[in-house]
Amino acid sequence: MTKAKHLHGAGKTDVVRTSFEKKLKKMDETLKRWRKTGRRDDSFWPKSLVELKSWEEPEEGIFKWTSNNITLREGDYSKQVERYWRLQEKAAPIPKVEEAGEPSRLKRENVRLSQQINELTWEVMDLRDELIRIDPKNTLLARVLFP
Incomplete structure (x- = not known):
């Protein structure tokens, strides 16, 4: 000192x-x-x-x-x-201060990822429907449930 x-x-x-x-x-x-x-x-x-x-x-x-x-x-x-x-x-x-904005950044990222999940789910459902149209008697497709 x-x-x-x-x-x-x-x-x-x-x-x-x-x-x-x-x-x-x-x-x-x-x-x-x-x-x-x-x-x-x-x-x-x-x-x-x-x-x-x-x-x-x-x-x-x-x-x-x-x-x-x-x-x-x-x-x-x-x-x-x-x-x-x-x-x-x-x-x-x-x-x-720089960490204080972190929750809002994470929320934006969660919203983006949720939208991406929804888009991919719809694409999978469309593909399933097309496969059913091509082969309506396919037992495997009939067992897979989608919303």
């Missing part, structure tokens, strides 16, 4: 904890906004602990840190790390 790099002891811990809390608060605000709209926007969201520790917005009081010990589940910041993972779990089901 750039700001706390030259600090030691409680001073460093306080700066790191404050920055960690601000990151989590910003993630929480982003999550609430995503839930309200039903999809993700282009707001920054750390996808991993590496991205979380690299996240830096000095004007917001958010600083990066270099120590991996900060993000340990059993470390001094275990409550914050646990909260980070809970936020990740809550955000996981929210679709991204």
Whole structure:
């Protein structure tokens, strides 16, 4: 963490904890906004602990840190790390903007495929009728039922 790099002891811990809390608060605000709209926007969201520790917005009081010990589940910041993972779990089901159009694309594809099935069914029925006209005594064709 750039700001706390030259600090030691409680001073460093306080700066790191404050920055960690601000990151989590910003993630929480982003999550609430995503839930309200039903999809993700282009707001920054750390996808991993590496991205979380690299996240830096000095004007917001958010600083990066270099120590991996900060993000340990059993470390001094275990409550914050646990909260980070809970936020990740809550955000996981929210679709991204490009994924939000996915259901409508699938619906269009289903309609197209349904039309194709109907057309093919009618073609098969026409072919069956023609075969019956050619060979009306064919017992195999008489056993095949069509709608």
